[in-house]
Amino acid sequence: MECENRLQWVGKLEFLFTSVGYTVGLGNIWRFPERCYKNGGGAFLLPYLMTVLFCTFPMLFLEMFLGQFASEGPIAVWKFCPLFKGVGWGIIFITFTTNIYYIVLVAYSLFYMLLSFVHIGGPLPWQECREEDAWSTDKCRTDPYPNFLDMTENDKVRTSINMMGTECLEKEKIKRNISDILALPFKYIQDEFSSCRIKYRSPEQEYWNRFVLGVHESGGLDDIGSVVGRNAVTLFIVWLVVFYCCLRGIRSIAKVAYVTATFPVALLLILLVRGTTLPGYDRGIQYYTKPDWSKLSDMSIWASAATQAMYSMGIVYGAHITLASYNKFNNNITRDTIILGLVNTVTSIFGGFIVFSFLGHASYQLNKPIEDIFDQGPGILFISYIQGVSQLPGSAVWALLFFMMVFTLGLDSVFLMVWTVYRALVDVMPRKFQRRERFTLMVMCLISFLLGLPLVTNGGIHMLVLMDRYLADYALTIFLIIEAMSICWLYGLNNFLSDIEMMIGKRSRAFDWYLRITWSVTSPAFCLFIFIASAIGYTKPAYDGTEIPAFGEAIGWLIILTPIVIIVGFGVFEVLRYGTPTKHTLLQNIKWSIEPAKDWGPRLPENRTGKYSSDDYITPTHIVTNEQQDINMNGYTTTDI
Template sequence: MEDPSKSFKSEDNLGNLASWSTITQTTSQTITKRDRWKGKIDFLIACMGFSIGLGAFLLPYFVSVIVAGVPLFLLEVALGQFMSKGAIAAWDICPLFRGIGCASTMINFLVNSYYTVILGWAFHFIFASFSKELPWAKCGHSWNTNSCIDAVVRTNLSNSTSLLRQHIFGADPASEYWENRVLRISNGIDNLGTIQWDLALCLLLAWTIIFLAICRGIKTSGKIMYITATTPYLFMIILLIRTAQLEGALNGITYYLKPDWDKLTDMTVWSDAGTQIFFSYAIGLGALSALGSYNRYHHNSVRDCLLFAGANTFTSLLAGFVIFATLGNMSYISNVPIHLIAESGPGLAFIIYPKALGTLPGSPIWSFCFFIMIILLGIDSMVSEFVHYYFFKN
């Protein structure tokens, strides 16, 4: 990145030179006080915390990466790197837009507020995995209803699609464990219920770990993210090897890779792909500017941007293989089409996947691997996004 003050040498640009001199002088004063990444790949490792997203839309996904993801990612990182300031103070480059930094910080706070809730759920499930038999594998517990069934018998769907769908999503032990044991869903919004102390303690544990990871700034968080950003790949590969050996897994992977050209005309698909990119790249959250501000002035952020895009795409594809191999096995067992089983959001991580893991030999071990992966990914994302709260004034 070229020092901008070198571009203004003529007398005709004295006004511009004065403006740039003010900015670069302020920047140079900040550089002497601000910490720097210790290694060349520390920044890239930190950004990889955003690259984990369970699902991709292939063609719309790749188009969104090229059109929006890479350019906006580079723009935010370059702004923080040039100004050597956090999400809010970086907009001193144009004080009129300082409100953008304030808005992005507020959005980041709101997003992290529910990210930690998901992290708390994952802690609950990983503690529940320390048992001889997973509690959501079978019925017969206090939270199960009379309509709960242990397994779905393979039948022909020609006349019973709705019945099977009800069994799979409404009366199986995994769904009832999630709704009646973990969430304890009330019968209406007017009935708030009581505090679930087990979840409250899991949430407290999540916040405590995040605080300990970021309390000393990038000196601590940079080292932690080496573990939290790379270890999940090991667990994903282990899960992929295991799920690929299941019956019907190939059908799920084929379904994942086979494009549905008719859906390309559906704007909802493109909107969802764009949303996925903005979340997985952390666009507009202010975290990228904050992370980039720890780079040295001449750091090659373009190279890091391209490497990050490649890592993000690889991660999404790898996670997709793991998920759809599992869905293929569930489709084979229940004789239900994959598109009726597939579910997005928390239901995928806390109903569908636990249900599949409960059918495997040694299910507590596989459940532990899956949820420790979710926890590491969540911690990595949270640490990457929360780092700039300590430095947004600098």
């Protein structure tokens, strides 16, 4: 076994804060509120929390234990079951593909951040509906919804009619043979002419859809239009920043994680206070906290809540395995994992309170039910949040701080996913990639940028919604099932628990049984249920009322099938590696490919005790201690690793 230099975290907080920087990201402040909003508000929380407890928490433990025990990345760690080495490569595919669309949201946050900076001292461009702005339509509305309770009957009638479309009213009058609509009672008009109400949009909503995205110039996924130049430039800038951070090494992110992991808390608290002082906020909070239990019979809500729990926790992408692999062998990973899981879950729920307080205000102002405020997609991040920010004194400064927070949260996650892909390649092919670090990272970032250009066209948001839907809702569950099954049923649950005890000592009996039950039963059962529920409740992804066409669905299913083909291909290779069926039976080859490799186990010789203290193990060529981490070795410093 050949081993390249591998650092260890200097302090316990370095690992914890870096992990928080990866886990707490756009999935918490964008995707969780958006999924909760589209799936019944409070009805979404119950299946979400159940999945966290019985599936995502246990799988987070599993990935952390694996990474710290073997000190290997998401590909090399599969030495415990070589037959499924393709799972590691499939994970790298998912991580690489996710980065392509995820970073587009980071680029949009950079665009808003720069706009906020240049408008400090003045109004933000999305705060008002102005006729001179090309993006503003006659449906743009900033005035609060009129208070009918304080009006006379005649004023109620006139005001209500003024908020309806003229052509629609004329058709309804002819249809009902009504000559003077002003003579009708207010309640009758509200009930019978409800279809004529103008569907107003906030200036934030029109600015996002019509100016930033330009989605009105696209006919959907089959007519995505041209690349929006400013969005392509900001995307390129973000990839340059990611490339620079990668060259600086993971320690550069660890150093700033102390700030990026704590700064959002203060800003989110301010937004929560502001949100709960806006008129109509209680509508949103009620929608968020009071579930409609009848919606729990909808399988799609369970599937959406469960996949969101997995997505926001960041499992399956390989980053947790990579980060834990830099820990000392006896680090208290159980404590760190519990803290990380709690911080992630609390942040999601906390972000939900902020978003829904602003949604309640938007419902009040636009005269719409809460469930009709926004369509599917990242609009909640770029519409709902900035509605609250725009209400603060010195709104440009607060908008700058908010999008700076979004940018840093997203950048942390993107960098660590890029780093996970790179380090996974180095783990399996150190001679090819270790000495070509700069070139490899540059090629990875350049390819990702080019593949991301279709997502910054006028209709690119449709592709973004498609990729998010298929990658997060289907691919994750398949890989979680394989992870749980391979550990519990192939490597052996008792073997793995014995490895954990060797690493961190004995656990409490209750915690031991929690891991046994969740890893062997509830986690794979939840994932299987989610996959079936997603298939039963399948609906076409859509944005702004436009569904993706058939070829878009084909792209989505291709994204899902590709990592499966990778798994099967590597599995066949591992089986045939032991000889053709003419030399050995197929069952013998499969049995041998399931058995752990000789170099499976703790990476450092001093940690290979008990069943791992074998003379067959080849000591790594370079072991990096904390004192050596800043020493230049073979032209590389370990701070670059």
